[in-house]
Amino acid sequence: MHELSIVMSIVETAEEKVKEHHAQTVESIDLIIGDLAGVDSHALDFAWEAAVKNTVLQTAKEKIIHGSAARCIECDCEFQIKELFDVCPLCGEPLLQIIQGKELQIKSMILN
Numbered sequence: 001m002h003e004l005s006i007v008m009s010i011v012e013t014a015e016e017k018v019k020e021h022h023a024q025t026v027e028s029i030d031l032i033i034g035d036l037a038g039v040d041s042h043a044l045d046f047a048w049e050a051a052v053k054n055t056v057l058q059t060a061k062e063k064i065i066h067g068s069a070a071r072c073i074e075c076d077c078e079f080q081i082k083e084l085f086d087v088c089p090l091c092g093e094p095l096l097q098i099i100q101g102k103e104l105q106i107k108s109m110i111l112n
């Protein structure tokens with residue numbers, strides 16, 4: 001399952017950070033999920049429950065921020081996109097550079 005491997009890598013990163021900072025657990029974690037990342041929120045929740053058991057993330061408050069952004073190569077404006085083949089809202093140019101949206105990443109973590 002795609003979502004489970006994503007959560008596993010988040011757990012791994014969190015374990016490393018906790019060790020690095022000599023903390024005990026993660027108090028809260030903010031995740032950014034790109035709208036184009038193809039991550040299913042329900043599957044992610046399910047995977048999260050299973051994967052964080054007995055890890056530093058077990059009691060962590062999890063906050064998910066959805067987002068995506070692109071820049072138009074033609075007129076240089078930035079805007080939010082929902083689909084990979086969206087066109088620029090200003091000039092209608094389809095040549096976009098995806099700035100954010102394909103990734104799932106940890107935005108911040110508060111260690112305890």
Ligand SMILES: [Zn+2]
Pocket residue numbers: 072073074075076077088089090091092093
């Ligand atoms: Zn444009």
